[in-house]
Amino acid sequence: MNSAPHVLLVDEISDTEAVLKAVLGPRGTSVERTRGAMVARRNEQGNCPHVVVIDLDDESAADTAASFGESHRILIGSVKATVEDRDRFLSKPFQYPELLKTIEDLLLLPPLTESPG
């Protein structure tokens, strides 16, 4: 895992990416967005993000979440989903200050060392 704070957004729509980049970018956190089939290709290149924000409304969200076992995960969904203790859940439509606060809190935590699934 790189030492520079790195947030990965798995989302079909680019709006949240634009907000996170505008707010977190100047604070030294890099923000990257991926989606669908590109997630696996991106993971092959290594680079495990500190925090991954996953839109659960996307079809392959469950598989996507499982592939980020070493990252802190924030799950966003229209329907309240059962999430693991380590995960944070935000229901849509969420408030951006809440998302940003959650990301910044998780960035302060040490990275996870193993994948609980």
Place this chain on the structure above:
Amino acid sequence: MLVVQGVEQGTRFELGDRQLAVGRDARSDIRIHDDEVSRNHATLQKVKDDFVLTDRNSSNGTLVNGVAIRSHVLADGDQIQLGSTLLLFSGASRERWQESAADRVQLLRRHDPADRSSIVTHLGQETAGTPAPIATEGGDSPNSLSVLYRIAEEVARPSSSLEQSLQRTLDLTMSAVLADRGCVLLTDPQSGEISPHVTSQRVAGTPGVRMPISRTIIDYVLKTCQGVRTSDAQHDSRFDRTDSIFQAGIREAMCVPMQGRHQLMGVIYVDITTPAESLLMPREKTAGFREDQLRLLIAIGRQTALAVENHRFQHAFVKAERMAAMGQTIATLSHHIKNILQGVRGGSYLIDMGLNDHNEELVRKGWHVVEKNQGRIYNLVMDMLTFSKERKPAYQQAQLNETVHDVFELMQARASECSVELCFHPASQLPLCTFDPEGIHRAVLNIVTNAIDAVEGADRATVTIETGLHPTTEMFWVSVSDKVPGIVDDQLQRIFNVFESTKGARGTGLGLAVSQKIIREHGGDIRVESKLGDGSRFTLSWPRLDDVISSGPKTMT
């Protein structure tokens, strides 16, 4: 008029007071996308209260109920065949049928003094269809079987409304049992109230006189599930010939239950009046009902009840399907709107933050997000409007290359944002043509949007738009092709279904269905070629309209 078979299956055309052109031509009021239909196939004109369908020397003719016609006054339930398209003419709503039936029937109150009916014969349903003790003219078994066969055919006819089926069944029944008047009364499944639905009159009665129906007799039939023959001549042969009954004649009636599989659906009630002068004739010469006719009516009642029951099941099934479709529609739309709202919140948040920090760059970024979502909600609303209303294309002469170029320009920013190269190869020497520029713009826009979404993130992602006019088929076409990733076969079958989206959170499932609707309105269609890994090519094509051939070329600059 409802299309029950053909490309437009399920489309309903409202008929008004003005003459309507029916045909394949783009300007037809009732446009049928069927190659076997002539451009100007027929006309529909309202004459007083009727609609007259006239064939306009069409190549394949106009058929009404399977018979070729030149000109025909349409009746409720008529089936019109144009090419391979079948339309059903429906002149009256269910409410109109019921109102009309209620006007012709006088439902006597229970124990009404005016109700002198008394039961002279009653038979259980088990006797239906069994041979009558005495086979007489009009009541012999072969005739009964023939009537039952015709009624079975009638109730099983597809696409007829329940009221039309009941009306034809009652008309056949009246002829079979030689009744003067008849009525089918149905029980409301919710309230349990029984009310007249259709009436029939074989013999002209006194104007303004309604058919009296004894509520007491109906109650008896519903309670015992037996068919009855009644007479208003009290004690039948012992009536006083000086009584007013003798002056008016004797009225006999038959009332049978309509017993479905699970419940009573209602009753069939028929009556006959023996004129006073006939009362002095021997019994067999008079017009009263016989027992074999009652047996036949009981059998008809059973068959009709099954038809009503089937119709109600079908109705409930369609209603459930409609509710499910409505639920899916609301879920898909609310999901899409929620995503737009999320975007607006994001943009507003940045603007707010930028204003507080006096950071113009942040305000600009926020405004960009808000603007983008404003565009998304505009497109959603336009797609919904296009898909929902019966719009007619606003034809005008225009240059197809210019319309498609507008889409190309509009989508450049989106393509660039998604790191997609968008190319446009317009055909040279494309002539002016008649089409709906706004509609075609929307149709192409939706396909290009889908293509950009499909290739976003791929290496060397490219979307190419091309236009052309096929030299032999005279079809204008616009194609949108991308290189990756292609559509899997099972998705290919469903992509034109409304609210079927393969784009996850970005799709409403409306775009492609809207594009297809617009192109079909132009008499064309959308062809899709897709190979997984090789990409997809969507080709929108529609026929050149006749009146623009002489307009001469206008090239794109």
